[in-house]
Amino acid sequence: MRIVVCVKQVLDPELPQRDFRLDPDGKEAAPGRASRVISTFDEIALEVALQLREKAGGGQVTALTLGGKPAEEALRKALAMTADAAVRVDDDGLGAPGEGLGRLDGFAVAAVLAAAIRRLGGADLVLCGRQAADTDAGQVGLLLAEELGVPTVASAVSGEPAGEAVRLKRETPGGYEVVEARLPALATVTNADVNVPRIPKVKDVMASFKKPLTVWTAADLGVDPAATAPRVALRRLFIPERETACEMVGGDSPEAQAEALAERILALKVLETRGWRHAGAGLRFRPGGGAGQAASGTDRRRPRPGGVPGR
Amino acid sequence: MGGAGGAAAEAARDAADRGSGAVYLVESPALDEYQADRYLAAVEVVCRRAGPDVILFGAGDVGRELAPRLAHRLGGALVTDCVGIRADGGEIVFTRPVYGGKAMAEVAAGRGPFVATVRPRVFDPAPSGGAAAEVVPVEVALDGVAARTRVVERQAEDKAGPSLEEARVIVSGGRGVGGPEGFGMLEELAGLLGAALGASRAAVDAGWAPAAWQVGQTGKIVAPDLYIAIGISGASQHLAGISAAKHVVAVNKDPEAPIYKRAELGVAADYRQVVPALTRKLRERLAR
Numbered sequence A: 001m002r003i004v005v006c007v008k009q010v011l012d013p014e015l016p017q018r019d020f021r022l023d024p025d026g027k028e029a030a031p032g033r034a035s036r037v038i039s040t041f042d043e044i045a046l047e048v049a050l051q052l053r054e055k056a057g058g059g060q061v062t063a064l065t066l067g068g069k070p071a072e073e074a075l076r077k078a079l080a081m082t083a084d085a086a087v088r089v090d091d092d093g094l095g096a097p098g099e100g101l102g103r104l105d106g107f108a109v110a111a112v113l114a115a116a117i118r119r120l121g122g123a124d125l126v127l128c129g130r131q132a133a134d135t136d137a138g139q140v141g142l143l144l145a146e147e148l149g150v151p152t153v154a155s156a157v158s159g160e161p162a163g164e165a166v167r168l169k170r171e172t173p174g175g176y177e178v179v180e181a182r183l184p185a186l187a188t189v190t191n192a193d194v195n196v197p198r199i200p201k202v203k204d205v206m207a208s209f210k211k212p213l214t215v216w217t218a219a220d221l222g223v224d225p226a227a228t229a230p231r232v233a234l235r236r237l238f239i240p241e242r243e244t245a246c247e248m249v250g251g252d253s254p255e256a257q258a259e260a261l262a263e264r265i266l267a268l269k270v271l272e273t274r275g276w277r278h279a280g281a282g283l284r285f286r287p288g289g290g291a292g293q294a295a296s297g298t299d300r301r302r303p304r305p306g307g308v309p310g311r
Numbered sequence B: 001m002g003g004a005g006g007a008a009a010e011a012a013r014d015a016a017d018r019g020s021g022a023v024y025l026v027e028s029p030a031l032d033e034y035q036a037d038r039y040l041a042a043v044e045v046v047c048r049r050a051g052p053d054v055i056l057f058g059a060g061d062v063g064r065e066l067a068p069r070l071a072h073r074l075g076g077a078l079v080t081d082c083v084g085i086r087a088d089g090g091e092i093v094f095t096r097p098v099y100g101g102k103a104m105a106e107v108a109a110g111r112g113p114f115v116a117t118v119r120p121r122v123f124d125p126a127p128s129g130g131a132a133a134e135v136v137p138v139e140v141a142l143d144g145v146a147a148r149t150r151v152v153e154r155q156a157e158d159k160a161g162p163s164l165e166e167a168r169v170i171v172s173g174g175r176g177v178g179g180p181e182g183f184g185m186l187e188e189l190a191g192l193l194g195a196a197l198g199a200s201r202a203a204v205d206a207g208w209a210p211a212a213w214q215v216g217q218t219g220k221i222v223a224p225d226l227y228i229a230i231g232i233s234g235a236s237q238h239l240a241g242i243s244a245a246k247h248v249v250a251v252n253k254d255p256e257a258p259i260y261k262r263a264e265l266g267v268a269a270d271y272r273q274v275v276p277a278l279t280r281k282l283r284e285r286l287a288r
């Protein structure tokens, strides 16, 4: 099976809010001291691809990125995780330069990645992270599937080869399902305990420097830069202000703290005081004084009186 | 749209009753189960016929998969996971979180139709009542649409208690819970309160909680009256899932943890001591 995994390099998303700043133009995050890493779900997609190759007893995993020279570091990491080959498509001159986070939209990225995959001779399976850790948009994978004309499986967590198809497992509310997709196909990947990315072994890191890393330009792929202009424009980027004054519950022992906390929680008046006693499966919580709650199994949203849109 | 079982027709009547101008209804046995190729074909036919300027989906599993693919087919623009939409001059401006909720972006779509997904629970449902719109049935020939994926196995876990999305109380655990045994302690508290159990991504990745429990930007977006966060640091991606929670209570031994910027009540202590005592106290008090 020939698998292509699309990876994006981003500023480390684990950077805490208090260290997060925008650059002076206010168009993207300021790099500060944050390192550049493979976007979280893309690294997970790589892990899923490598596991799939292992289960199939062979195959080829190619990591593909669209980015500048520094993005090769992400590809080296992919190779160290034991991807077989890597390709970088240079993003010079594409999209709307100077627009920061709004420079390239999902359509442009998908078109370029599709061209690269075609140049590679196609792929049986393309894996993408469910969303990038900077734009959080979750578009590229699905748009890429349309570019390539292949079916999609969204939010897969693992895969098994199945002849001319692939079986992908996805988590569903309170369970899971296995979806069989005819090849070629594309899946977006999300996290689970079975796909925590491997840490490269030292020997694999060494070996990664001998593996092929190909660089193409948009022109090599016949992509017209004018066709990569974004369809949406970034008008404003800002850091929302939010702060609640938290009351820290004191006490000189855990017992006393728990007691004080219990009192405070009860004072919120959101707990039902009797419902719990109807034990067993009927452990059912009833709204404390709330208005007409439809406890039906439909997915109708409960009305939220006094709810403020956006909060 | 949906199967021939009548659920889609009921949803159509409900939508018709909530201020819609017109409601298109596609019913077909081919839509009995969600299958992306077929659902996409059906929604594409309706959109080509109705010619809307703006097409909105809920940002749930289905909307997240269909919206981008539809936007591609219609040659439109795409904005995902919106938390605000407004008209600004001649433009439609969408607000959406970026960088894991650490920043917000306002984007304007320059080329229609605009396809957008809207984050669940951000907007109140449109009220029902008033003049009911016409429900227009649309025939879509789906036989020729190859379903290139199919579900071959499905396992539903028989979980007691409310679902995360519907729960009025959620007890949620993070990396600080330290292991599956710790989740046992949380389960006891949740059982007492009739609460749903939630988890941070770190707890899911560690295998202490199933992925379906994950709360946050890439997990469930929840809106309980009470959210009890135990051993959760409060990363922006986690907080993105609880922005609609009414009251947040945190137990985290680090008094500087960012979760205390969101919580209104906190105990900076080891949860292993506080949580069992809390369960005991609440049990006594609630039994009265």
Ligand SMILES: Cc1cc2nc3c(=O)[nH]c(=O)nc-3n(C[C@H](O)[C@H](O)[C@H](O)COP(=O)(O)OP(=O)(O)OC[C@H]3O[C@@H](n4cnc5c(N)ncnc54)[C@H](O)[C@@H]3O)c2cc1C
Binding pocket: A013, A014, A040, A041, A131, A132, A133, B100, B173, B174, B175, B176, B177, B199, B200, B201, B202, B203, B214, B215, B216, B217, B218, B219, B220, B230, B231, B232, B233, B234, B235, B236, B237, B238, B241, B251, B252, B253, B254, B257, B269, B270, B271, B272
């Ligand atoms: C693209 C992307 C999407 C993401 N989506 C999500 C998401 O949907 N949901 C999500 O949760 N995360 C998500 N994350 C991950 C997120 O950034 C954090 O890594 C994660 O939320 C951390 O989980 P945590 O708070 O459990 O762990 P940590 O940050 O490690 O915090 C553990 C906390 O437990 C406390 N603690 C330790 N021991 C004890 C004890 N004995 N008693 C009390 N407190 C204790 C510590 O003080 C610490 O604050 C995402 C990340 C990315 C990049």
